[in-house]
Amino acid sequence: MNAHNDRAKATEAAWVLGVMIRQESKEGRLISASEILGRAADQKLFLTPGGGPGEEAANLLRKVVGENEDLHELAAEDGSRSYYSSLFMTEVYARILLQKQAAPLRLIADIVRQNSAAYPRPVPLDLFTQHPFDLTLEEVMNRVKQMSALIEYKDIEPTTTSTSRVFLYSTLHLDSEYAAMLAEWLDVGQSENP
């Protein structure tokens, strides 16, 4: 009987963990392992005496993610883990949220490199003032300044349009003249040729 109850409780807990991740994703947020387990403990979801998030809870979280195709785990460079549901969030967006906290310089570089490679196009500096980046222009400029001193970001270069708007591009994918031309198109040419 106890075993049956334990299984039922575990099933219930697994369900609640899934709902928790999905709800956060629906709201456009990642949720970290520690936050999930903390909330689970508050709700007394686990069998561990005292209700704390022990090894059992961590195992259950892994199991929940493994058994639900829409739930995914992302690991940050410091080893911390976060979760999202692909029903409500793409991996691309989830990684932006992860890097926003864990690797803000890398985030800017990755966005710039992806855009330079895939479209190809430079990225306006003010993109990073928009949600979900939510930086002030001053913060963006400070970060770009920091990046310019680091070897791993030496491919990230600025180009300025005729309206003084600054764009970033990666020299791995765009040469400076082409990047300048594309930035001018995005900033000025496009609105003059609607």
Next chain:
Amino acid sequence: MAGYGGWAGKVLRVDLSTRRSWTEDTLEKYKDYVGGTGIGYKVIWDEVPAGTTPHDPENRLIFAVGPLAGTGVPCSSRTAVTTLWPTCWPKPLVASGNMGGQFATKLKHAGYDALVIQGRADRPVWLSIIDKRVEIQDARRLWGHGIRRTTEAISEIMGADAVVAAIGQAGENLVPMSVAVNSVSHAAEGIGSIMGSKNLKAIGVCGSGSVRFAGDREEWEKLIKYHLSLIGANNQHVVPNSPQPWAEYHASGTRWVAAPKRIWGAAPRPIESGTCDPHDMNRIAYRSNNAVVYLGESVWQYTVRGNGCASCPIRCHTIIKVPSVSEKYGIPDMGQSTCVRLQIGSLFFKEFPDGRRGKTNVEACMVGMHLADDLGLWDNYGQLQRDFQKLYYDGFIRKKLGEKEFKSYSWDKYEKGDPQFLFELLPRIASKEGELGTALGVGTGFLLERWSIPEDLWRTEKELNYWKMGHPKHHSTEEAGQCGLLINLPYNRDPQCHSHSNFIGNGLPLSVQKGLAAELWGSPDALDGRAAYTPMNPSKAKMAKWSLLRKELHDSLSLCNWMAPLSASPLKERGYRGDDSLESKLYSLATGDKKDRQEMDQVAERIFVLHRALTIRDMGTKDMRTQHDTIPEWVFHDKAGKAPFTKGTTVMDRSDIKQAIDMFYDEMGWDRTSGAPTSQAYRRLGMNEVAEDLKKRKLLP
């Protein structure tokens, strides 16, 4: 008409000279040409002889809609207005303006697929259409007034349900650079003076009917939901311009600007545009904000909401509220429009005291919209403003104007970017006041001729965007290389074609776009990266043909070519595919005349080729290649000296373009030497009578 849905079944004819109106059966005469531009070209072909001039009473003015107007199909409220085009230089030829708003739906609900106006009233009149009741009313009291007052006066008579298309003082004064405006801000370009020449101040329409569709109701509703599911933001941009939780991609520069924290700040209660998941069809109208696209992020604070055409979920005419303009300029603090017409005031100025994205720019837009939508002025897709800047800063205006007239303008205000200057300039264009006002109103080609400026000067300067025959380029080499160039060849004004540019600007990565291009036009090589062009190939010619035919198809069905064709979608689960058979599905179900995609494209080709035949007939030459399909010299020059096919330049190669034109003519079945359709091409499209007529005139290749 028996059995067919979609069409209203009647074409309303009005002869203002005889004050007579009557109707014709739409399908008897026009079914092969569907509606819109198709009906317009056919009427001109049948009834307006070569040599007629735009302001002759014999010229026809055709307001025509298509079988999808008034059905509730998304983005289906476009009216094509066809006539002999007054700014087409050196000789007016057939062309069409295209207006949105409520006019198409009301005309259809009144029971008409088209309104054909001929003759000239002996005094100013306006036309009242209330279902079957058609009356020519006295407009002497309205003459001399602007579009807003005219619209209000007629609405007071006809009721709030009426739509009014009116001209302002520009049209009355036979200024070729003039428009008719309906629904506050929806302008039919270039036709104001044609109405003015007929003494027709306005057309008011009330329609209490509906449109019957032939197909099964459930199937119809399913198709409409499917259509909505494929729709993106304005210009069918399918990728948001900032990262969104649902989106795999984001792309700066697309018109999908909605996002969390981006707020319609001047709404009665601020509204967050928010995360607009493409599966949530109730939030389509939040995706676009064209005022922000054109005027910058600061305009979120002035945004009231989107506005737009009947049955359109996109709402591209963003309403903005800028209180400072009431105080400074004494004009209403609300304005609405999109694209070039939104910027009609600001584009006159080279600079503003607070920069190109500052508040003064927004105020200049407000003043410009206020004046142009009331005076009924047209700017020829920004050519008027580019001409003006060039003429002023290169000293032409100083040279051509007498001392007194030159000094009557506040040039210091102009140079400083003071919007007040527009109050001096725009009314004088509308009233043909002085040499400058008169010259600016005749259109670029006639202006250059009037001031003895060689057209070649305009055709060598890239920044002027000038193409040919008095008109600018429209989505040309800067966006689509050879395909864009080809699209700018066949029309008698700027082509107003967006089939290609919507696809190119949709925001998807190049690899995804190339995958879709392969499905649409047979090869991924139909498409190049922006300014990373490769030599001409047959799939680029196919893309050009497809783009042009789709433009004519949309203009004949009343679909918006600023949205359709839905060649891509925002749906990852579809691999971002759109559906370019949507038009034929909608047409077949609405009308009961079942046609597949290829058959529908053939109808579009018939319409397009009739435009070509009209151009050949009225120019009196079959040699389109050298006399009509000409290319401005600037296309072949790069300021930095970059060679064609190197990254970062849009410069074209002469021999490659020669090959491009050959391939395009081959694709169309036109003669390579002359660029004229062959008798076989006409026969294939069921246009034997057109071929026979041209043969008699020795205008067949």
